[in-house]
Amino acid sequence: MESILSLLQTIGIFAAAIFILVLIHELGHFLAAKLFKMRVERFSIGFPPRLFGIKKGDTDYCISATPLGGYVKITGMVDESMDTDFAGSEPQPWEYRSKPVWQRIIVITAGVIFNMILAVAIYSIMFFSYGAQHIPAENVAGLYVPEASLADDLGFQTGDRLVAVNGNPTERYRFGNLVSIQDITRSQVVFDVEREGAVVRITAPADLLDLLNENPSFLDIQNALPSRIDQVMGGSPAEQAGFQPGDQVVAVDGNSVGYWMQMASMIRSAEGAIDVTVQRGDTTLALTVTPNPDTRTIGVGPVDPVDFFGVEYVKYGLFTSVIEGTKTTAENTIGIVQGLGRLVSGSISVRENLGGPVAIATVTREATDRGGWVGFWMFTAMLSITLAIMNILPIPVLDGGHLVFLIYEGITRREPSLKVRMVLQQVGMVLLIGLMVFVTFNDILRVIGG
Secondary structure, eight states, rough: OOOHHHHHHHHHHHHHHHHHHHHHHHHHHHHHHTTTTOEEEEEEEEEEEEEEEEEETTEEEEEEEEEEEEEEEETTTOTTOOOOOGSOOOOOOSSGSSSSSHHHHHHHHHHHHHHHHHHHHHHHHHHHOOOOEEEEEEEEEOOOOOHHHHHHHHOOOOEEEEEETTTOOOSEEEESSSOOOOOOOOSSSEEEETTTTTEEEEEEOOHHHHHHHHHHTTTGGGOOOSBBBBEEEEEEEEHTTTTOOTTEEEEEEEEEEHHHHHHHHHHHHSSSSEEEEEETTTTTEEEEEETTTOOOOOOOEOHHHHHHHTEEEEEHHHHHHHHHHHHHHHHHHHHHHHHHHHHTTTTTTHHHHHHHHHOOOOOHHHHHHHHHHHHHHHHHHHHHHHHHHHHHHHHHSSHHHHHHHEEEEEEHHOOOOHHHHHHHHHHHHHHHHHHHHHHHHHHHHHHHHO
16 A cells, blocks of 8 residues: 555656646747747647647647647647648748748747746745755765766875865865866866875866866765665665665775775676675675676665765855856756767666656655655756757757757748658657657666666
8 A cells, every 4th residue: 555655646746747847848839929929729738639628719728648748739830740731721920830930949949948947946946945955064074086087187086075175165065066167266276185184285277167067077976975875675686695774885896995986886897796895783794796787786775965964955045046046057957968968979878877757757756755845846947957958959849850940941041841841750759759668668677677
């Protein structure tokens, strides 16, 4: 019974987030179309078939059966409905196709713009109402610095503890990246770190801002998490090997370990069975485990960073909240775009890093469980940015595909033929359906595999 209630709660929280995001996105298209006096035939949350709604004026406002999306049907536009009944008649003043290119571009991009505005609004309201998450500096003992990372290139070493930036003592760190794009205000940046009892000065190059844009996880708080196991997944290699929550991993194949990301990196790069030394209370144990050959993981989870580091909330005034909300949106946008780039380039695994509706629903529930309504809204803001970025990709059927058609028309002074647009729309639809099937199947495999 408990598992059923938990599942229903997960579905409910996820549905609420998706409803908000789709409503705001489609509202952007709708208001822009109305602004330019285009006729909107339908405003739907969800895809057909239609369940219920109300018709007011020319528009049918409705809820449809297929979740995870929505649409605004504008008269005279070739959209995902593939409706071309208007093609043989003269364009009418209220039709999408009769409007100037610049107006149609605004209508097409309005959904994405509204999603970005929603993210800024959520972050700003959260910062004003609750404050931004910060970590008292004394709660962070040190950091793991991966080889060949930006921090490694600059001269940071594993175990370093950041104590000052540009001569200003760090009394608290931002939750996420201890130092990020938001903190860099000058071309010459100097970091002071505590290393083996002494203070070492690291001078960053003048192009640090550019480097941060390429490496958004610079000095990530995740790299400060200890190698202490908080969760052992049922049926995982770790459970079969005898790992327990509370175990502190101190060595992997004889190499000393102090940080979670350090341990995870060693496990990923190991071949076959590995020997792991753990501290369990006053007892030191030697365990042997064979990572999952597909994911290169053993099925364990770290401590919650919010609880472990004693995260505090620092409140901002209204104006500062809006500024910080805008900066946070920009920073997260850069991070998501770069993550997509790494997926496309193959530098990170698609299977391990691309989640579908099941994965997103699970993470939404976890964010809400950890942070309450603050966690829900902060994650919803991140989803809103993700939805905006995905929609602006130049794929037919998506807003970005329509935008490509309009840019072509603006440059050549003639729109692509109806046949070309229809074929590309159909190809885009097949690609999207294929992607949805893949990520959903991938989610199911993750659940089955633990």
